[in-house]
Amino acid sequence: MNFALFMLIALLLTGGIWLLDHLWLRKSRALGAKEPVLVEYSKSFFPVILAVFLIRSFLVEPFKIPSGSMMPTLLVGDFILVNKYTYGLRVPVLNNTFLEVKHPQRGEVMVFRFPKDPSLDYIKRVVGLPGDRIEYRNKQIMVNGQPVAQQENGYYEYVAPGLNQVSVRRLQEQLGEHRHDILIDDNNPALDGEITVPEGQYFVMGDNRDNSNDSRFWGFVPDRNVVGRAFMIWWNFDNLGRIGTTIK
Incomplete structure (x- = not known):
């Protein structure tokens, strides 16, 4: 179940029990009688659930x-x-925008609901905006006919699934506005192509270009699937030095 939907159900359930007791049930209890356990727990959890629901829905998640x-x-x-x-x-659960602030910008790291399965959250970088013509040739992005600036930045090594040590080129x-x-990975073939981004949708790619399931494979991200902009790493159990890192 979608976590936002679960929170909404919990909020309505605890709030409903609290309200029902306040308006009717407590009037039938004997003076000084102890509250039912269900009512006691509902009154305790409702404010906490409400706070978490509002923060996750409108501020940060x-x-x-x-x-x-x-x-x-x-x-x-x-x-x-x-x-x-x-x-x-956006309206919680439904994800419809009721107050526009700004739209995703090229280069921002965006979290969205996977178009093929909205129960899954994906994170990628915004490459193409509505109306953009995106080309990918020999592992080089071109936006509206202009190549995106790249600069060699050494090599990067990591352990891939299967415990394989991988060494790839790192480019800036x-x-x-985002650097x-x-x-x-020069060992993987380039997935060349050209496409125009429809209105109300976005073309996204992973920074690990040859190991990313992104818009090159399954298409565009509709605006209604957008969740928000990733802006900070707040924890990593294996690398405490990453805590507080701003996401560029």
């Missing part, structure tokens, strides 16, 4: 990085915070 598709920016095991109001306030890329590192 925590996520854990499950894969290496965004390396080297984000590592497996990073716990990140996502700004929920940067792209506008300038995408919009960040990406990984290129």
